[in-house]
Amino acid sequence: MPNLSVLPGRKPSFDVPLTGNWRTNSPFQGSAARDFYEFAEKVLEDWFDTCAQVYVLREVNQDLSYRSLPPKRSFTSSVRYHLRGRGEPLPYSLDDE
């Protein structure tokens, strides 16, 4: 099954957390911090992919909906009702197939 992805040139409209110099502002240091940052980046990458898929699905759903069109012309007509009584069922013949 092909993966959904954002079309080239189209920018998703959701917010991405941890943008900018989020590492620089972090208080963590050393090798454990490096592992933590790598893991955080992996989480961010997966989260971004998931958001992109949701975004594409939402776009597809929105794009393919439509409104039914109004009539070519509308006017009013004066009518008088003739109540013919309750409608009867049509005769159903069972031997004409």
Add this chain to the structure above:
Amino acid sequence: MSNSYWVQVNEPTLRQGDYLRDCRVPRFLDPSVKSVPEDIPVDEYDLIVLTQSCDLDHDRIRLVAMCPIFPIAEFEKVNTDFQKKGKWNEVRKGRVEGLHMLGSPLNPDNNREALVVDFREIYSLPFEYFIKHAQQLGPRFRLESPFLEHFSQTFARFFMRVGLPSSIPEFQ
């Protein structure tokens, strides 16, 4: 088997796929019956016959089921999203529920003159009305096989679809 979508006919019989212009659809909004004349709104549509030809043949029905049919340019005026590139291709490939595209009767090679049927709006009007209206219209277009069967099947698939409360998660 024909390569063209439509054939022109001029006869007082109705078949599935008949394209009838300027049909009048009365809208009865007030359920009370009045003894004095009353003004009711009447809408005018181009409609295409959905009822199966065999049912029309054998006088088995009192009402004929029809759907509105529009030139795609007219459809775009209300649904401006469809002006975007690629949208009509989705309809052409049958990926938009409720819409079915048919080639132009006069210029089938020009996709900008194609027609679109809206299966979400179904009107049933008396058989006699459509017979008289067809006679008044004179020559009209009738959908040809196998485009007729394709049209009929698409409507059936739209009408028989089932909405599920949940689905199997998507495979990644």
